[in-house]
Every structure is written in C-alpha cells, then in structure tokens.
Amino acid sequence: MAITVEKPGPDGLPEAVDALREWQAEGVAWQLHPGDLGWFWRSGAEATAAAVRIWRRDGRILAVGLLDGADLLRLTTAPGVRRDEDLARRMAEDIVAPERGVLPVGKVAVEAPMDALLQDVLPEHGWRADEPWTPLRRDLTEPVKAPDLRIETIGPDECHVWADVMRGAFDGSKFTPEKWRTMAASAPYADGRCLVGYDERGDAVAAVAVWSAGPGKPGILEPMGVHRNHRGHGHGRAITVAAAAALRELGSSSAGVNTPSSNVAAVATYESGGFQRLPEVRDLARDAP
Structure with a gap:
C-alpha cells in the first residue's frame, strides 16, 4: 500500500495523541511526545490540527509531525519503522517539496530521531546538520x-x-x-x-x-x-x-x-x-x- 500524508483535523487529533502515547518507551528516542501536542494546544484544537501531519500506510499511523512555528517540523515514527526505506523516502519527498504543504519555502529545519533513516535521506537533498540540542533524563x-x-x-x-x-x-x-x-x-x-x-x-x-x-x-x-x-x-x-x-x-x-x-x-x-x-x-x- 502507498504511504500518504494528511492533516488530521481536530477530530483526528486524539488518534495522533494515542499513537504518540503508544510509541513512548525507555531507550527509544522520544523526539515528539503527547505533551508537545498538549503544550501547542494552548492555541486551540484548530491551530493544533493545522500544525499536525500524519503519515499512514494501509490505515496505520507510521509517523506524526508537528509544525512548531513556521520553520520547524518536529516528528517521530513508530519504533518499528525507523529504518523503513519507503517511509523515509516518502517523508523526505513531502518535506522537501513546499507544494506538499508540510514545510514552507525558505530556511526550515526538521527534528527527527537520530536513529531514523530520514537522517540519512534528507542530506541527499542538500540538508545539513543544524544546532545541537541536549536531551536530559x-x-x-x-x-x-x-x-x-x-x-x-x-x-x-x-x-x-x-x-x-x-x-x-x-x-x-x-x-x-x-x-x-x-x-x-x-x-x-x-x-x-x-x-x-x-x-x-x-x-x-x-x-x-x-x-x-x-x-x-x-x-x-x-x-x-x-x-x-x-x-x-x-x-x-x-x-x-x-x-x-x-x-x-x-x-x-x-x-x-x-x-x-x-x-x-x-x-x-x-x-x-x-x-x-x-x-x-x-x-x-x-x-x-
């Protein structure tokens, strides 16, 4: 089945939150947590839905992204598909093409798990490593x-x-x-x-x-x-x-x-x-x- 990307709408946000809850586990890079959506929600359900992107295959959610501001996409995937080549290449295609509606034209950044194949695929399109962040636990x-x-x-x-x-x-x-x-x-x-x-x-x-x-x-x-x-x-x-x-x-x-x-x-x-x-x-x- 083909992989698709969608904006969920307010009624679809609970499904995205449930997926993020399910994916959290010790030893797995969290990158995007249900709480990140919760904090963004201060702007309302409509604004949150407009900022969320969901990638699916055969109805199953594989990845969730949050456009946190105009120029940063924070995203994570289900742990079992971090190295899925079809998913990584489809996500890269959606990210690099402004007409797909995932990221705008201009200087932008993507925050993704360091073990995701997307980290290897985006540099093929001219992307580079940006500023370092420190996770603490x-x-x-x-x-x-x-x-x-x-x-x-x-x-x-x-x-x-x-x-x-x-x-x-x-x-x-x-x-x-x-x-x-x-x-x-x-x-x-x-x-x-x-x-x-x-x-x-x-x-x-x-x-x-x-x-x-x-x-x-x-x-x-x-x-x-x-x-x-x-x-x-x-x-x-x-x-x-x-x-x-x-x-x-x-x-x-x-x-x-x-x-x-x-x-x-x-x-x-x-x-x-x-x-x-x-x-x-x-x-x-x-x-x-």
Missing part, C-alpha cells in the same frame, strides 16, 4: 525528595498565577488564563499537570507543566520557567525536582527534557535537579535559496 524508579519550595498543583481557579509566571519567565510571552483553560481541555492534559512554586514570602516564583504518556512510560517537562524577578535563588532546580516528583506520582518511568546546548544555564539547572545529560542531537536544516 531523570530516572523515576526511586522516590523524589521534596524540594525546598512550596509546590501547588494549579487548577482553573489558580490558572492566572501560572500564566503570570510564564509571562514573567519568557520574554515576549503572551500566555493568558484563557490559553491555560484551552490547553487543560486537550486530550494530552488528561496525563498532565501544571505546578507553581512559592517562596517563603508567598510569591509565585516558578512554574512548570509536566506531561505523562501513561504508567510505565517516559514523561516530559514542557515548559519550565522562573520569573525574571526571582532568579538566582535555586528556584529552577526546585521546580524541576517538583516536576520529577509529579511525573512519578502520575506513574511515569522517567522525566525528560530537551534544551538547546547553547543554553548552558538551563542544562546546568536540570543537572542540579538530578537529570543526566544524554548525547547531543541535531536538527537537519535547509538554507534559504
């Missing part, structure tokens, strides 16, 4: 010691606090309580939690979202931030530890996060929270003509 077999911050799990009544910290943590962020409610209504958030850390004065100083993929599967942190007015006090480490503890409560086997290798401070923060650095990974990029 914390095993959750053992209990996680409580951090030094007071940690609260955020619900609808407190979502404005989480939104305030996010805006204070990321320059240019326009995150609102309405976006939180939209995100929290998404399919991935059934396995998610949002946490806020409060200092000794009762100020909200740090926030994180955690996303499980189900019991016994790896979970992720996305996003994590410390308010710019409260940096330099170890709050990043504390909220990171709290995130790991929350994922363990949700049944996750490990906690993962991915950050640009150039962000040395972020890498150091995660390591201080018990995360271990894994080998760097690289996007593949195509320069503008």
Whole structure:
C-alpha cells in the first residue's frame, strides 16, 4: 500500500495523541511526545490540527509531525519503522517539496530521531546538520525528595498565577488564563499537570507543566520557567525536582527534557535537579535559496 500524508483535523487529533502515547518507551528516542501536542494546544484544537501531519500506510499511523512555528517540523515514527526505506523516502519527498504543504519555502529545519533513516535521506537533498540540542533524563524508579519550595498543583481557579509566571519567565510571552483553560481541555492534559512554586514570602516564583504518556512510560517537562524577578535563588532546580516528583506520582518511568546546548544555564539547572545529560542531537536544516 502507498504511504500518504494528511492533516488530521481536530477530530483526528486524539488518534495522533494515542499513537504518540503508544510509541513512548525507555531507550527509544522520544523526539515528539503527547505533551508537545498538549503544550501547542494552548492555541486551540484548530491551530493544533493545522500544525499536525500524519503519515499512514494501509490505515496505520507510521509517523506524526508537528509544525512548531513556521520553520520547524518536529516528528517521530513508530519504533518499528525507523529504518523503513519507503517511509523515509516518502517523508523526505513531502518535506522537501513546499507544494506538499508540510514545510514552507525558505530556511526550515526538521527534528527527527537520530536513529531514523530520514537522517540519512534528507542530506541527499542538500540538508545539513543544524544546532545541537541536549536531551536530559531523570530516572523515576526511586522516590523524589521534596524540594525546598512550596509546590501547588494549579487548577482553573489558580490558572492566572501560572500564566503570570510564564509571562514573567519568557520574554515576549503572551500566555493568558484563557490559553491555560484551552490547553487543560486537550486530550494530552488528561496525563498532565501544571505546578507553581512559592517562596517563603508567598510569591509565585516558578512554574512548570509536566506531561505523562501513561504508567510505565517516559514523561516530559514542557515548559519550565522562573520569573525574571526571582532568579538566582535555586528556584529552577526546585521546580524541576517538583516536576520529577509529579511525573512519578502520575506513574511515569522517567522525566525528560530537551534544551538547546547553547543554553548552558538551563542544562546546568536540570543537572542540579538530578537529570543526566544524554548525547547531543541535531536538527537537519535547509538554507534559504
């Protein structure tokens, strides 16, 4: 059967989320997690569906991609088809041809598992290795010691606090309580939690979202931030530890996060929270003509 690529529409998003949940496993590069779709969902189901691409063969989902912004396609495949040549070449054809509607013209990048055959095929079309990213992982077999911050799990009544910290943590962020409610209504958030850390004065100083993929599967942190007015006090480490503890409560086997290798401070923060650095990974990029 021929391999096809499609935009799923809002009604098709739960199927993509279920596929991503099924593919998560220890020792398998996660690259794209249900939580990545959950965080994107803050813009709404219509926008998320417009950004998702699904590759199928004989009705079975083989790969899922998320157009994360205008110039980055984050994707992963079912573990058993990482080296499937027909899939790799069909995906490459769809990616390199703007008329296929997967990526636009100009400078763009693809984030794919390092063991996927696509990593070998795209360079045949003139693509090159791009900036390095550092994955980090914390095993959750053992209990996680409580951090030094007071940690609260955020619900609808407190979502404005989480939104305030996010805006204070990321320059240019326009995150609102309405976006939180939209995100929290998404399919991935059934396995998610949002946490806020409060200092000794009762100020909200740090926030994180955690996303499980189900019991016994790896979970992720996305996003994590410390308010710019409260940096330099170890709050990043504390909220990171709290995130790991929350994922363990949700049944996750490990906690993962991915950050640009150039962000040395972020890498150091995660390591201080018990995360271990894994080998760097690289996007593949195509320069503008």
